[in-house]
Amino acid sequence: QNHTIKGFRASFLDAIADPFYAPEASCIRYFPDGLLVVEQGKVKELGNYTDLQDKYRDLPITHYPDRLIVSGFIDTHIHFPQTEMIASYGEQLLEWLSTYTFPTEKKFADRNYASKIASTFLDELLRNGTTTALVFTTIFPQSADAFFEEAQRRNLRMIAGKVMMDRHAPDFLTDTAESSYIETKQLIEKWHKCDRLLYAVTPRFAVTSTPEQLSNVSKLLTEFPDVYLHTHLSENVKEVAYVEEVFPESAGYLDVYDQAGLVGEKSVFAHGVQLTDQEFARLSEAKAAIAFCPTSNMFLGSGLFKIEKAKSQETPVKVGLGTDVGAGTSFSMLKTACAAYQVAQLRSQKLSAFQALFLATLGGAKALCLEDKLGNFEIGKEADFVVLNLRSTPIMALRNKPIDLEHPPTLAEISDQLFATLIMGDDRAIAATYIMGELAHQK
Ligand code: GUN
Ligand code: ZN
Numbered sequence: 001q002n003h004t005i006k007g008f009r010a011s012f013l014d015a016i017a018d019p020f021y022a023p024e025a026s027c028i029r030y031f032p033d034g035l036l037v038v039e040q041g042k043v044k045e046l047g048n049y050t051d052l053q054d055k056y057r058d059l060p061i062t063h064y065p066d067r068l069i070v071s072g073f074i075d076t077h078i079h080f081p082q083t084e085m086i087a088s089y090g091e092q093l094l095e096w097l098s099t100y101t102f103p104t105e106k107k108f109a110d111r112n113y114a115s116k117i118a119s120t121f122l123d124e125l126l127r128n129g130t131t132t133a134l135v136f137t138t139i140f141p142q143s144a145d146a147f148f149e150e151a152q153r154r155n156l157r158m159i160a161g162k163v164m165m166d167r168h169a170p171d172f173l174t175d176t177a178e179s180s181y182i183e184t185k186q187l188i189e190k191w192h193k194c195d196r197l198l199y200a201v202t203p204r205f206a207v208t209s210t211p212e213q214l215s216n217v218s219k220l221l222t223e224f225p226d227v228y229l230h231t232h233l234s235e236n237v238k239e240v241a242y243v244e245e246v247f248p249e250s251a252g253y254l255d256v257y258d259q260a261g262l263v264g265e266k267s268v269f270a271h272g273v274q275l276t277d278q279e280f281a282r283l284s285e286a287k288a289a290i291a292f293c294p295t296s297n298m299f300l301g302s303g304l305f306k307i308e309k310a311k312s313q314e315t316p317v318k319v320g321l322g323t324d325v326g327a328g329t330s331f332s333m334l335k336t337a338c339a340a341y342q343v344a345q346l347r348s349q350k351l352s353a354f355q356a357l358f359l360a361t362l363g364g365a366k367a368l369c370l371e372d373k374l375g376n377f378e379i380g381k382e383a384d385f386v387v388l389n390l391r392s393t394p395i396m397a398l399r400n401k402p403i404d405l406e407h408p409p410t411l412a413e414i415s416d417q418l419f420a421t422l423i424m425g426d427d428r429a430i431a432a433t434y435i436m437g438e439l440a441h442q443k
Helices: 080-085 093-109 111-127 141-153 177-191 211-223 237-246 253-259 277-286 294-299 333-346 353-360 362-367 394-399 411-424
Strands: 005-015 028-039 042-048 061-071 073-079 130-136 159-161 198-203 228-233 267-271 289-292 318-321 385-388 430-435 438-442
Touching (some): 005 353, 028 061, 061 430, 080 130, 093 141, 130 228, 177 211, 237 253, 253 267, 253 277, 289 362, 353 362
Parallel strands (some): 005 061, 073 130, 228 267, 289 318
Antiparallel strands (some): 061 385, 385 430, 430 438
């Protein structure tokens, strides 16, 4: 089935460069009446339907009139075991972890339970148009196995890893420097580059790892140079103070990871709300990435991410969007983009619709070093994409006029419609989700 060549006709929008650093018109491609040709699950061609229709005369075409197709959304930070504890009341980070998170994660020692939640979680990602994510599991290796198996069954490009925690957590949720090293190594050998899956070495955060455990993380990154490092960084003021107390010889939070050798091109740090200018400069120099998680940062009262620092000319840092469920309040990358816009507003910054689209697609791919495979419809990339309904509720149908191909929307008009969809949209706007050119979700 996957050997067949097929086409999709609709409006198309994708980001081919970073609109934080170049004029938007040079960063965005827009085909009001486009044809996407997919062969063996990969993009063969994207162009205007009228230009391509003769070349592909016998092509079976799925037509989505009045729909906008964009590249699949990339969630650069999320916790699958926290699915069931989303919207837990009243606490900030450290108390939220001990009150709600750790007791929930304990349940994932049960492999069957982990599989059940992994399945629900992946279905929910697809319902929201998220086709790739960087995912925390728990300290139990069987919870990582369960996640990878469910992702493999759905042919998804997912990155995940077993959590490593050897102190400052309940006994029922701790490993040791030694056991975490051995179990992580086994999981890397089993899952990294197995089908579309990739591995991220995942120490939870500086607070919950001894220097010995961090040194074993570094050892793993040296032994397996193409795996990821995924952790939390500078989220909450009390957390930053705690890290400085636990690591008195470090020059700051990022320096704890830096001294252990964990800050590199394949490092993804969630949050970074409390980062200093020097830390932004260091992340820029190391080509490390930040997962900006606005719904989580507001829900836990962590603060407002300095998007203008991360996307500055002087110290540019790779940035992706993360939902951070269960501290994040939605699986929807549309709702996450809306929250990012609000955070930018509270910092007197503007986040345009195309900038938000970039962060949710190509920017996320770049943050995960996957821009050769994902993020837009360039030839040869994997055909993971989302069919958007810009008129999925009565008010959105009023706000966004139907696409009339006799008078197709201009780039400015489609930007305006996309903006309204980012601000008002949710899973109802996701008409369909395709994985490697195959239908994976339909509303
Ligand atoms: N820092 C350490 N663990 C966590 C977690 O599970 N969620 C969030 N938001 N921050 C963390
Ligand atoms: Zn998190």
